[in-house]
Amino acid sequence: NAGVTQTPKFQVLKTGQSMTLQCAQDMNHEYMSWYRQDPGMGLRLIHYSVGAGITDQGEVPNGYNVSRSTTEDFPLRLLSAAPSQTSVYFCASSTLQGTISYTFGSGTRLTVV
Amino acid sequence: AQSVTQLDSHVSVSEGTPVLLRCNYSSSYSPSLFWYVQHPNKGLQLLLKYTSAATLVKGINGFEAEFKKSETSFHLTKPSAHMSDAAEYFCVVSDSTGFQKLVFGTGTRLLVSP
Numbered sequence: 001n002a003g004v005t006q007t008p009k010f011q012v013l014k015t016g017q018s019m020t021l022q023c024a025q026d027m028n029h030e031y032m033s034w035y036r037q038d039p040g041m042g043l044r045l046i047h048y049s050v051g052a053g054i055t056d057q058g059e060v061p062n063g064y065n066v067s068r069s070t071t072e073d074f075p076l077r078l079l080s081a082a083p084s085q086t087s088v089y090f091c092a093s094s095t096l097q098g099t100i101s102y103t104f105g106s107g108t109r110l111t112v113v
Numbered sequence: 114a115q116s117v118t119q120l121d122s123h124v125s126v127s128e129g130t131p132v133l134l135r136c137n138y139s140s141s142y143s144p145s146l147f148w149y150v151q152h153p154n155k156g157l158q159l160l161l162k163y164t165s166a167a168t169l170v171k172g173i174n175g176f177e178a179e180f181k182k183s184e185t186s187f188h189l190t191k192p193s194a195h196m197s198d199a200a201e202y203f204c205v206v207s208d209s210t211g212f213q214k215l216v217f218g219t220g221t222r223l224l225v226s227p
Contacts, residue, residue: 040219042217043217105156107156
């Protein structure tokens, strides 16, 4: 089925470790983004991209890096994990043409100990 | 800058009674507005969206919302709650400046009792 695929679904990291959260979409969407969800705070935008080779910061970008080498993939990198990065991470994509339509992945639950 | 305020963190209803989840927004531009639902340990599912067409928007599972510009509100309603409606609901605004960044409210948890 077409959609947004996030891997892994669960991850436990030790403080200082690095990892990459993967996000892939097969809908040829130009726009892709990463959000983190924390209790009582809704979802907050980390980074976003409006096309291959173009990325920009969202509301809470510190501690995260992104790149967009293809239309399909938008990985999120944690270079040195901190306990404050314990959260649920969602990737979302959308077309930039015509009617706005966002599709969310099923999320990655990350715990940093 | 855009913002969204969900006026209730929790709403409790009995099965078969009406549901009202309140949302107010602030936007400098013509906004697009959405309601998303998140069931426990699941991703987000779009319930409905407003994009400057009809002000009364019908969504999935019997939900609807009315855009009221004068009140800057976009409240979500359903005539009769089902047990399966128990979930967290997010009101979301997106501006029209070209980047389509979503701004989420803090969420309203809907509890449905038998």
